[in-house]
Amino acid sequence: MENINTTTNTNTTTSKTKAENGFTILASVYNSSSDSYIQNYQAIVFDAVTDTNVRRQAEVTSYPVENGGDVSDHVQIKNNSFKLSGIITETPVRMKKDLLFSAGVSGTRISQAIEYLDQIFDKRQPITLITEHRVFENVILTGISYDYKTEFAMQFDLDFEQIRLVSSATVNVIATKTQSNKSTGGTVKQKVTGPAKTQPDTISDTYNTK
Numbered sequence: 001m002e003n004i005n006t007t008t009n010t011n012t013t014t015s016k017t018k019a020e021n022g023f024t025i026l027a028s029v030y031n032s033s034s035d036s037y038i039q040n041y042q043a044i045v046f047d048a049v050t051d052t053n054v055r056r057q058a059e060v061t062s063y064p065v066e067n068g069g070d071v072s073d074h075v076q077i078k079n080n081s082f083k084l085s086g087i088i089t090e091t092p093v094r095m096k097k098d099l100l101f102s103a104g105v106s107g108t109r110i111s112q113a114i115e116y117l118d119q120i121f122d123k124r125q126p127i128t129l130i131t132e133h134r135v136f137e138n139v140i141l142t143g144i145s146y147d148y149k150t151e152f153a154m155q156f157d158l159d160f161e162q163i164r165l166v167s168s169a170t171v172n173v174i175a176t177k178t179q180s181n182k183s184t185g186g187t188v189k190q191k192v193t194g195p196a197k198t199q200p201d202t203i204s205d206t207y208n209t210k
Helices: 034-040 108-122
Strands: 023-026 042-045 046-053 058-060 076-077 079-090 126-130 135-150 151-161 167-168 174-180 189-194
Touching: 023 034, 034 042, 034 126, 042 108, 058 135, 079 108, 079 135, 108 135, 108 151
Parallel strands: 023 042, 023 126
Antiparallel strands: 046 079, 058 076, 079 151, 126 135, 135 151, 174 189
16 A cells, blocks of 8 residues: 655654644644643644634535436535634733743743744644644644734634545456467467556545544
């Protein structure tokens, strides 16, 4: 089995070093897995999240479907998409030991948040997104915008899309070849192993969620 997806998800490693485990963005700290991700990953925790949106959609063929046929063959599930609006302040009410913990209340939390989000965006690598009820892996940060609400608070509006991994498999094809029998003038069928052929790419219909 050969994985032909060229994007490597660094969040699948079991390393004890946060820098090797990739980034995680938490839309909620009330997920039962939140503390583990904050401890083991390069996590960003917002002081407040005002809005979290999860969108799942599918595209249905516009052509008629044969009566009695498998309707699911004519429905294509599209990538999950997410929107998050979160606020970072210089005077947080509570502090988690995430990437912004070292800033304390010294006035650099906002600038550090911008720097880390820019790193995630520029690297174009999959991260983990945690909502209150789900953990979504293989997520790409596709958009960043931020507004200065006050001198000490900033609202970040983030867009994400979850990718599906593609893989291909190689199999041996056995063909039946008909050859003439010179002694009797008839024909004889023989099995001939042909060159290996690559099956069409398969796309997983399920996402890697926890």
